[in-house]
Amino acid sequence: MSNIKVLPLLEPESGPESVAPCCPPLTERPFTAEEAERTARMFKALGDPVRLRLFSLVASHEGGEACVCDISDVGVSQPTVSHHLKKLKEAGLLTSERRGTWVYYRVEPSVLASMGRLLASP
Amino acid sequence: MSNIKVLPLLEPESGPESVAPCCPPLTERPFTAEEAERTARMFKALGDPVRLRLFSLVASHEGGEACVCDISDVGVSQPTVSHHLKKLKEAGLLTSERRGTWVYYRVEPSVLASMGRLLASP
Numbered sequence: 050m051s052n053i054k055v056l057p058l059l060e061p062e063s064g065p066e067s068v069a070p071c072c073p074p075l076t077e078r079p080f081t082a083e084e085a086e087r088t089a090r091m092f093k094a095l096g097d098p099v100r101l102r103l104f105s106l107v108a109s110h111e112g113g114e115a116c117v118c119d120i121s122d123v124g125v126s127q128p129t130v131s132h133h134l135k136k137l138k139e140a141g142l143l144t145s146e147r148r149g150t151w152v153y154y155r156v157e158p159s160v161l162a163s164m165g166r167l168l169a170s171p
Numbered sequence: 172m173s174n175i176k177v178l179p180l181l182e183p184e185s186g187p188e189s190v191a192p193c194c195p196p197l198t199e200r201p202f203t204a205e206e207a208e209r210t211a212r213m214f215k216a217l218g219d220p221v222r223l224r225l226f227s228l229v230a231s232h233e234g235g236e237a238c239v240c241d242i243s244d245v246g247v248s249q250p251t252v253s254h255h256l257k258k259l260k261e262a263g264l265l266t267s268e269r270r271g272t273w274v275y276y277r278v279e280p281s282v283l284a285s286m287g288r289l290l291a292s293p
Contacts, residue, residue, distance in 0.1 A: 075223075076230040076278065082246070085220040085227075093218030098207040101197075101214065105207070108198040124204070156198065161290055168287040 074169045091164060094140030099125055100133045107134075107143060108156045116151035196291045213286060216262030221247055222255045229256075229265060230278045238273035 072084040080088070095101050102123050107115045120130050134154050137143045142161075143154045194206040202210070217223050224245050229237045242252050256276050259265045264283075265276045 075227040076283070077227075078231045079228040080224050082220065082224065085224040089218050089220040089223045092214045092223065096211050096215030096218040098204065098211040101211045102202050102204065102207040105197040105199075106201040109200045161198070165287050165290040168283055168290065 072167060075167050076169070088167065091140050091142060091160065094137055094142055097133070099123060099129070100137055103130065103133050104137055104142060104156070107137075107154050108161075114153045114155040116153045118151050194289060197289050198291070210289065213262050213264060213282065216259055216264055219255070221245060221251070222259055225252065225255050226259055226264060226278070229259075229276050230283075236275045236277040238275045240273050 071087050072080060095104060103120065106120060106123070110119060117127055117130050117134070120127075123130065125133075134143065134145075134152075138145055138154070142157060144157050145152050145154050147153075193209050194202060217226060225242065228242060228245070232241060239249055239252050239256070242249075245252065247255075256265065256267075256274075260267055260276070264279060266279050267274050267276050269275075
C-alpha cells in the first residue's frame with residue numbers, strides 16, 4: 050500500500066471573494082482572459098437599468114444600507130427587486146445581512162473603489 | 172389658413188452622443204430611470220469578457236489606437252472582433268476612423284473619466 054495521499058483539489062469559492070477586483074487599469078495593458086472574466090461579471094451586473102437603479106438606491110440610502118422594504122418606485126415587483134439585489138450580491142457589489150424579517154444590503158466599498166481604478170485614465 | 176407652423180420633433184441622435192455620460196456618482200442619490208438607461212448601456216458593453224479584453228487592448232495599444240489588424244490572441248475570429256469593436260463604439264466607449272484599408276479604434280477619454288466618476292466613493 051502506498052503512503053502517498055491524494056489531496057482533493059479545492060474548488061474556487063463561488064462567493065463575492067471570487068469576483069473581487071483584481072486588475073490593473075484597463076488602459077495599462079491588455080487584460081488576460083482570466084482578468085477579463087472576473088471583471089466583466091461586475092460590469093455585467095451594472096449593465097441592467099433596473100439593477101443600476103437599485104444599486105444607486107442602496108448606495109445613496111441613509112446609513113449606507115437598504116432593504117427591500119425601503120425600495121419602491123423602480124417599476125418592478127418586490128420579488129423582482131429581491132432577485133436583482135441577489136444578482137448584485139453574487140457579483141460582489143453588495144453585501145447583505147439578515148436582521149429580523151428583512152435582509153439589508155450594503156455597497157461593498159472596496160469593490161467600488163477598484164472598479165473606479167479600472168477606469169482611471171492614463 | 173393658419174400661420175402656425177408645427178416644427179418637427181427632433182429625434183435624439185443615436186450616435187455616441189446619446190449615450191454620453193450624464194450622471195452623478197452612483198452613491199450620491201438614486202438614479203432616475205432615464206439616467207439608469209443611459210449609463211447601463213456603457214456598463215453592459217464592458218460586461219462581456221471578450222469585449223473587455225478588446226477594450227483594454229485598444230486602450231493600452233501604442234499610440235492609443237488599434238485596428239483589427241493589430242488584434243490577435245483573443246480566441247475569436249476577425250469578424251467577431253469587428254462585431255465587438257462596433258458594439259463598443261455604439262456604446263460610446265470607442266471612436267473610429269477609417270484610414271486606407273483599416274478602421275482604427277480609439278478610446279473616448281471623456282467617457283472613461285465619467286464612468287470613473289460614477290464609481291467614485293462618497
